[in-house]
Amino acid sequence: MKIALLGYGKMGQVIERIALERGHEIVLKKDEFNTYDGLSTADVAIDFSVPTAAVSNISSCFHANVPVVSGTTGWLEHYDEMEALCKEKQGGFISSSNFSLGVNIFFELNEYLAKIMAQFDSYKVSMEEIHHTQKLDAPSGTAISLAKGVIENSAYAKWTMESPKPEEIYIEAKRIGDVPGTHTVTYDSTVDSIELKHTAHNREGFALGAVIAAEWLAGKKGIYTMKDVLNLESK
Numbered sequence: 001m002k003i004a005l006l007g008y009g010k011m012g013q014v015i016e017r018i019a020l021e022r023g024h025e026i027v028l029k030k031d032e033f034n035t036y037d038g039l040s041t042a043d044v045a046i047d048f049s050v051p052t053a054a055v056s057n058i059s060s061c062f063h064a065n066v067p068v069v070s071g072t073t074g075w076l077e078h079y080d081e082m083e084a085l086c087k088e089k090q091g092g093f094i095s096s097s098n099f100s101l102g103v104n105i106f107f108e109l110n111e112y113l114a115k116i117m118a119q120f121d122s123y124k125v126s127m128e129e130i131h132h133t134q135k136l137d138a139p140s141g142t143a144i145s146l147a148k149g150v151i152e153n154s155a156y157a158k159w160t161m162e163s164p165k166p167e168e169i170y171i172e173a174k175r176i177g178d179v180p181g182t183h184t185v186t187y188d189s190t191v192d193s194i195e196l197k198h199t200a201h202n203r204e205g206f207a208l209g210a211v212i213a214a215e216w217l218a219g220k221k222g223i224y225t226m227k228d229v230l231n232l233e234s235k
């Protein structure tokens, strides 16, 4: 399979190694300065770039008729626009705040726990995410997905990084050294706490998940999620 890499930083380089190991060919490595030359020859594109480049990268794929897997975070306010463009151009699209198998299992557990905890208002939920100091966005896309998973299954209405009101989920973002990504969901009462935690030991899981998503998406049209790719069904 011919793959275009949109973004060739920490993630792009791990994705390249895993893609080559799985027998794929890289036809474009797009960074801040070069062009999209070669994009239209790709079977699929994988975007792990920066929040300000994601929309341009994803739209270029739809215009070039190349299905795109996007892992870039921090551009969610434009998601509806990209979804509309995908439909208009009959493109293929998967975007996820986190492509690792472990985090996608964690997302399921988070929703399940949220449903149980919605019955007990003696517990208050909060979230913590820890990432490396080069990360541009906060809170992490994964923390926002976790908060959405709670909101959809409870009476919580939104998330905040400020002092939370009763209907708000507090998210704390910490930036420490080279941490690849640690997320904790905590339900706290006066008598005890329940914690659900995922710790990434490196970037391999994110990168492998993105390549598996790209293999799954190539040749398809439509908008999908990692639930479709992994066939995850817990309920």
Ligand SMILES: NC(=O)C1=CN([C@@H]2O[C@H](COP(=O)(O)OP(=O)(O)OC[C@H]3O[C@@H](n4cnc5c(N)ncnc54)[C@H](OP(=O)(O)O)[C@@H]3O)[C@@H](O)[C@H]2O)C=CC1
Residues within 6 Å of the ligand: 006, 007, 008, 009, 010, 011, 012, 030, 031, 032, 033, 048, 049, 050, 051, 053, 057, 070, 071, 072, 073, 074, 096, 097, 098, 099, 100, 206
């Ligand atoms: N969904 C998931 O599973 C995961 C998502 N992420 C997300 O992926 C993104 C990338 O992470 P990471 O690789 O660590 O970040 P890096 O900063 O290491 O890499 C980003 C790369 O994008 C490049 N870039 C800048 N402008 C453009 C552009 N216009 N087109 C294409 N590339 C461009 C940068 O180039 P230059 O250095 O020249 O500026 C840089 O090489 C982040 O948003 C991060 O949150 C990360 C891990 C997992």
Ligand SMILES: O=C(O)C1=N[C@H](C(=O)O)C[C@H](O)C1
Residues within 6 Å of the ligand: 073, 097, 098, 131, 135, 136, 139, 140, 141, 142, 143, 180, 181, 182
């Ligand atoms: O920037 C990162 O590194 C990561 N970003 C993603 C996010 O914002 O959730 C996923 C992962 O935690 C690593």
